[in-house]
Amino acid sequence: MNPCRRYEESVIPFLHQELGRKKVITLQKHLSQCERCRGYLDELGHVFQVIENHGAFNCNAQVTGVRRPLYPVTQPFRAE
Known part of the structure; x- marks a missing residue:
């Protein structure tokens, strides 16, 4: 799906x-009204989840011994 x-x-x-606070608020307002952008956000969230599930971790694990996901786990955006 292509976003605006x-x-x-x-x-x-x-x-x-x-993203800065003002831009987050602006984007959230837009997402509440735009199906295309919500779909894009959901698609990216799923892609990041697949990457994490396949063991993609950041390089800091070698230095700190702490394994953190490369991408944050996200939930699909739900307009209120």
């Missing part, structure tokens, strides 16, 4: 919780 061009670049930082 205006919001496409915000979705991945949103999933990684790297």
Whole structure:
């Protein structure tokens, strides 16, 4: 599913919780109204889940001994 061009670049930082507060609020408002962007967000969430389930971990595990998922586990966005 293709997201709206205006919001496409915000979705991945949103999933990684790297988006500023104002942009998060703006994107959440948009997601509550846009099926295309919600679908894109859900697709990416599923992709990140598959990556995690197949054992993709970050390089810090070698240094710290702590294994953390490369991508955060996300739940599909649900408009309230």
